[in-house]
Amino acid sequence: MKQDELNILIIGVGGQGTLLASRFLGDVALRLGRDVKVSEVHGMSQRGGSVETCVRIGENVASPIIDRGMADVVLSFESVEALRALEYLKPGGTVIMNTQEILPMPVISGAAVYPDNVPERLSGGNFRVIALDALSIAEKCGSAKCVNVVLLGILSAVIPGIAPDVWRQSLESVVPAKLLETNRRAFEEGIKAAE
Amino acid sequence: MKELLLGNEAVARGAWEAGVHVVSSYPGTPSTEITETLAKLSSVYCEWSPNEKVSAEVAIGAAIGGGRAMCCMKHVGLNVAADPLFTASYAGVNGGLVFAVADDPGLFSSQNDQDSRFYALSAHVPMLEPSDSAECHEFAKKAFELSEKYDTPVILRLTTRVSHSRSPVEVGERNVVPKKPYKKDIQKYVMMPGMAKKRQAIVKERDRVMTGEADAWVKLDNPGRKLGVITSGICYQYVREVFPDASVLKLGMIYPLPERSIKEFAASVEELIVVEELEPYIENYVRQLGIAYVEGKKYFTPLGELGTEKIRQSYYGTKTPVAELSEGSGLKPEDAPMRPPTMCPGCPHRGVFYTLSQLKLRVTGDIGCYTLGAAAPYKAMDACICMGASIGMSHGMEKAESVARAEAGAGDNDSDGIRGTVAVIGDSTFIHSGITGLVNIVYNKGASTVIILDNSITGMTGHQQNPTTGKTIRMEDTYPVDLTLLCKAVGVNRVRVEDPFDLKKFKAAVLEEIDANEPSVIIARRPCVLLKGVNYGKPVEIDGDKCRKCGACMRLGCPAILKTEDGRMKIDRSLCTGCEFCVQMCGFGAIGKKTEGGDNK
Ligand code: SF4
Numbered sequence: 109m110k111q112d113e114l115n116i117l118i119i120g121v122g123g124q125g126t127l128l129a130s131r132f133l134g135d136v137a138l139r140l141g142r143d144v145k146v147s148e149v150h151g152m153s154q155r156g157g158s159v160e161t162c163v164r165i166g167e168n169v170a171s172p173i174i175d176r177g178m179a180d181v182v183l184s185f186e187s188v189e190a191l192r193a194l195e196y197l198k199p200g201g202t203v204i205m206n207t208q209e210i211l212p213m214p215v216i217s218g219a220a221v222y223p224d225n226v227p228e229r230l231s232g233g234n235f236r237v238i239a240l241d242a243l244s245i246a247e248k249c250g251s252a253k254c255v256n257v258v259l260l261g262i263l264s265a266v267i268p269g270i271a272p273d274v275w276r277q278s279l280e281s282v283v284p285a286k287l288l289e290t291n292r293r294a295f296e297e298g299i300k301a302a303e
Numbered sequence: 304m305k306e307l308l309l310g311n312e313a314v315a316r317g318a319w320e321a322g323v324h325v326v327s328s329y330p331g332t333p334s335t336e337i338t339e340t341l342a343k344l345s346s347v348y349c350e351w352s353p354n355e356k357v358s359a360e361v362a363i364g365a366a367i368g369g370g371r372a373m374c375c376m377k378h379v380g381l382n383v384a385a386d387p388l389f390t391a392s393y394a395g396v397n398g399g400l401v402f403a404v405a406d407d408p409g410l411f412s413s414q415n416d417q418d419s420r421f422y423a424l425s426a427h428v429p430m431l432e433p434s435d436s437a438e439c440h441e442f443a444k445k446a447f448e449l450s451e452k453y454d455t456p457v458i459l460r461l462t463t464r465v466s467h468s469r470s471p472v473e474v475g476e477r478n479v480v481p482k483k484p485y486k487k488d489i490q491k492y493v494m495m496p497g498m499a500k501k502r503q504a505i506v507k508e509r510d511r512v513m514t515g516e517a518d519a520w521v522k523l524d525n526p527g528r529k530l531g532v533i534t535s536g537i538c539y540q541y542v543r544e545v546f547p548d549a550s551v552l553k554l555g556m557i558y559p560l561p562e563r564s565i566k567e568f569a570a571s572v573e574e575l576i577v578v579e580e581l582e583p584y585i586e587n588y589v590r591q592l593g594i595a596y597v598e599g600k601k602y603f604t605p606l607g608e609l610g611t612e613k614i615r616q617s618y619y620g621t622k623t624p625v626a627e628l629s630e631g632s633g634l635k636p637e638d639a640p641m642r643p644p645t646m647c648p649g650c651p652h653r654g655v656f657y658t659l660s661q662l663k664l665r666v667t668g669d670i671g672c673y674t675l676g677a678a679a680p681y682k683a684m685d686a687c688i689c690m691g692a693s694i695g696m697s698h699g700m701e702k703a704e705s706v707a708r709a710e711a712g713a714g715d716n717d718s719d720g721i722r723g724t725v726a727v728i729g730d731s732t733f734i735h736s737g738i739t740g741l742v743n744i745v746y747n748k749g750a751s752t753v754i755i756l757d758n759s760i761t762g763m764t765g766h767q768q769n770p771t772t773g774k775t776i777r778m779e780d781t782y783p784v785d786l787t788l789l790c791k792a793v794g795v796n797r798v799r800v801e802d803p804f805d806l807k808k809f810k811a812a813v814l815e816e817i818d819a820n821e822p823s824v825i826i827a828r829r830p831c832v833l834l835k836g837v838n839y840g841k842p843v844e845i846d847g848d849k850c851r852k853c854g855a856c857m858r859l860g861c862p863a864i865l866k867t868e869d870g871r872m873k874i875d876r877s878l879c880t881g882c883e884f885c886v887q888m889c890g891f892g893a894i895g896k897k898t899e900g901g902d903n904k
């Protein structure tokens with residue numbers, strides 16, 4: 109990926125904490141003195157629907173939206189959401205995904221099928237896949253809610269050129285103080301898991 | 304200092320720095336965060352009002368009184384506030400008056416895709432359109448000055464992608480603006496025909512003068528190229544990416560439109576296109592100026608939102624390559640099952656819609672989280688049009704039916720074989736515009752049954768207080784509207800409060816009320832599961848030995864109940880809220896919370 113431009117598409121299920129992840133990345137970009145745009149989704153789809161947010165970092169970012177084939181990284185909070193987001197990924201891009209499966213209502217009611225072995229089947233395409241059980245890591249750190257920060261830890265280990273201190277400062281500024289300890293652990297465990 | 308602000312937060316910040324005194328709004332995605340942000344800032348008075356019409360009237364009053372005032376709403380909210388807007392345009396202002404209106408191209412969270420720019424055109428109210436958060440901040444500030452300078456309300460038009468994107472903003476300090484002195488002026492502020500006719504002429508002249516002002520709001524990129532693009536708002540950002548080498552005329556004021564700038568720009572390029580979302584609003588104007596070679600909707604769809612890819616594909620016919628799966632994977636991106644929004648685990652509305660779907664009633668619905676009752680597995684909604692419409696529609700259906708029956712002579716069920724119609728409406732929506740519908744039913748001797756879903760909050764837009772909750776926007780205690788008393792006061796004798804999670808009782812209540820020969824109201828009361836005070840404790844579990852795989856619990860449509868490979872049910876502990884609603888569904892006592900001894904209770 110180009111050093112001077114970074115498009116990260118975050119995808120997950122409403123309620124999983126994707127908004128915090130995008131704010132975190134926005135804060136990182138500001139600290140680096142880069143231009144940045146973050147697009148969020150509010151309202152209806154937050155109720156358990158599929159939620160996409162975009163983070164674009166560069167010298168002069170125009171559109172806040174990551175459109176078809178524009179993402180350097182897809183950061184997916186759920187297994188099948190990574191598949192859904194593929195149309196946004198550049199050939200040669202990277203998918204970082206939580207292997208957790210959350211069944212959508214049409215699957216629960218039997219109207220649709222949840223495909224098997226999504227992480228395995230994704231690898232082999234013309235892009236890189238980093239698949240980890242971020243939920244288990246988060247639970248080990250003390251809270252299932254930290255899945256987002258575990259994934260950000262993984263991301264920080266994968267994208268080059270950003271000093272670890274910047275990541276840590278941003279973590280402190282976006283996470284509420286009383287949850288900071290757990291989140292710090294989640295972030296470090298994410299980094300470790302990526303190695 | 305630079306901050307990364309949502310467009311909505313930047314509007315709030317700009318208005319605050321402009322010294323706004325009074326802000327009155329009704330929540331609506333994608334506009335809600337403007338007012339929420341302002342409520343966290345000092346000195347300004349903020350309120351949630353019952354609907355957009357009231358909020359506009361409060362702002363108009365504050366402005367006539369000499370204060371700077373703002374009201375914020377989503378596009379369909381402007382329909383509700385259109386009545387005061389059109390005449391406030393004649394009366395003009397005293398202190399600056401801004402309507403912040405957010406369109407939702409692509410219907411992320413709306414029931415239609417209307418284009419608010421035509422309101423500016425037909426109400427003769429200047430409209431500004433920012434294209435990122437920095438402009439949201441700047442335009443919001445300037446809107447108040449513009450309003451005072453030209454003695455007119457000003458609309459700040461946003462769209463979802465501007466409202467809900469973050470970009471850096473250089474914020475400043477609050478400018479303390481003294482209230483303007485108020486002078487009684489009947490000719491200006493009392494709009495009766497004689498006065499309004501005179502004001503109408505003043506408005507026409509204002510339009511003419513402001514066409515020149517609009518020229519000051521344009522920005523010209525790359526002058527002198529072959530291809531010229533006229534655009535505004537979020538589309539400007541897309542255009543910068545798709546046509547980096549074109550001449551671009553970016554419009555900041557989109558009503559009135561800058562005639563001189565557009566003519567000069569058109570004359571300076573060989574090919575001229577307009578890139579705008581929704582209707583050909585700018586394009587039509589350019590054609591009216593006699594510039595026949597302009598194109599716009601020939602390329603770019605009027606449906607939904609645009610984006611860099613849509614614009615590129617429509618104009619150049621090229622598709623951006625994307626990552627591809629290997630052939631051997633046997634998987635395509637389309638294999639990802641749809642993930643529509645659903646009612647949350649523990650949602651109190653589930654009890655209502657499960658019951659209505661069981662009874663196969665006809666249901667007129669309304670706007671809120673509970674509109675999801677139209678989705679599988681309940682499919683328990685027959686119509687949903689706009690805020691408050693459920694009550695009027697059920698009355699209309701009932702009256703049509705009674706005429707048909709009288710003329711044809713029908714049996715027990717209605718002519719379509721349905722036992723009855725109920726209107727379903729949320730607490731906030733009922734106060735917004737449902738109460739007038741209920742008055743109508745009583746007055747005109749209807750017999751409808753209205754179910755008010757009272758979850759103690761305005762849920763869908765992210766949990767705002769409303770007149771029934773007993774809290775203001777700043778969480779101060781206030782007098783809560785008593786829904787029971789209110790319904791009784793307008794003449795409904797049959798008003799009852801029921802718990803939607805008590806399925807047996809709730810079902811009996813619904814049956815009783817639809818059979819009653821007079822208007823009735825059931826208040827289905829249970830708080831939204833996402834509220835802070837709601838804590839149901841630990842998740843429930845399903846005892847695998849007791850489960851007979853009957854699937855009864857699955858019919859509730861709670862996302863936390865899953866089928867395992869062997870056909871038994873299990874609870875997803877990470878989703879279950881412990882509300883125990885599903886416990887009553889199981890005839891075999893398989894569902895419950897683990898007690899200390901390790902057994903189900
Ligand atoms: S209702 Fe009870 S028996 Fe039937 S599937 Fe659910 S848990 Fe099993």
Ligand code: SF4
Binds near residue numbers: 842843862863874881
């Ligand atoms: S207790 Fe039952 S209905 Fe309530 S959230 Fe858990 S699984 Fe769903």
